[in-house]
Amino acid sequence: MPVTDTQAMISGMTPALQPGRWVFCTMAEPVGLADAFALIREAEGITLILPFEVAKAEGQNVSVVMSLITLEVFSDLEGIGLTAAVSTALASAGISCNVVAAYHHDHIFVGETDAERAVEVLKDLQKEASKS
Template sequence: MSGETNLTQLLRTLQPALQPGTYVFCTVATLDGIDVADAVGLFREAEGITLILPQSTADRLGLPYSYRAAWLTLTVHSSLEAVGLTAAFAQALAAAQISCNVVAAYYHDHIFVPAADADRALQVLRELAAR
């Protein structure tokens, strides 16, 4: 099952869903003392390891963060080879002055937006799908 690649079909069937909770991006030099099962996402960069965690987990671990985010999932099964999907929703969110941080996983695209903009971002994505 490789997912949908047709941009028109992807946009029509975005079906954005707001995940419960607030999420933060943290950076650590090592994973010592961190249960990676608590992480929504993890990415190794030359400067350190970025963790996307529930805010409550970061608080419990005493990890600093500066960005509080809502997590939106595009429930359409998009292909990793699909062309233009990220550009389309990023442009729509940018037009509404909403920043987005995107994680493309195997089955779905996940968008982290400022927590205060969650409802507006959801509406923008629903309007994009309706066009």
Template sequence: MTGETDLTVLIAQMRPMLDPEPYVFCTFATKSLVELADYEPIGLFAETEGLTAILPVERARELGLGDAEWFRRITLTVHSSLEAVGLTAAVATALADKGISANVVAAYFHDHVFVPEEHAEAALEALRQLAEVR
């Protein structure tokens, strides 16, 4: 497995980057992965209740879902290993201390933290401060 596993290094080098695009978390009980691909999801997850899709707001609007809560994605640009221990907890704790919810999606190369749009800048600053402490 590739990627960094040392928690101190991960936090010190996470270099959080805020995506300017807002996203919406949606769920679909009857749509297929193929049908949702047309809406350019940045994330899909199959749950018992249906498919969860993370869609750009403009694409969610096409489905009548653009009025749902908007989230912004903060990418931790350090290449973290899927076997790394503690990064999600450290990030979630730093944001929880500021009263900011965090929805973390771990992909192969990076972790992505979705935060409510109105708290995006504060979340970015909290993560930058966390990295500076290391």
């Protein structure tokens, strides 16, 4: 059952660092679809989030390598505040993030070198929310 209460979403988010390295790419004709984490259509073109090795093999710019953190709470699509709380906590720690919300979970992409620290920041946020 999806969680809608903001405090419950944050206290139950359980951030989990996923394996792999990811790259955001843009292209006119998408390649690597079978391996893509996401495909997003924008007016300017198609954005794919691809595994590092797939993007590199396709000649994409791989200078910004990301790690993926999945918030394991089943957050409601109409839930309010989870993205704001997560992005604010990471921003306060000086960590850039890109959020991709899906049906079951929210997924946070952070720079590969910030991944472990980002998980700790999110776990601290979760602990604080659990106290309330």
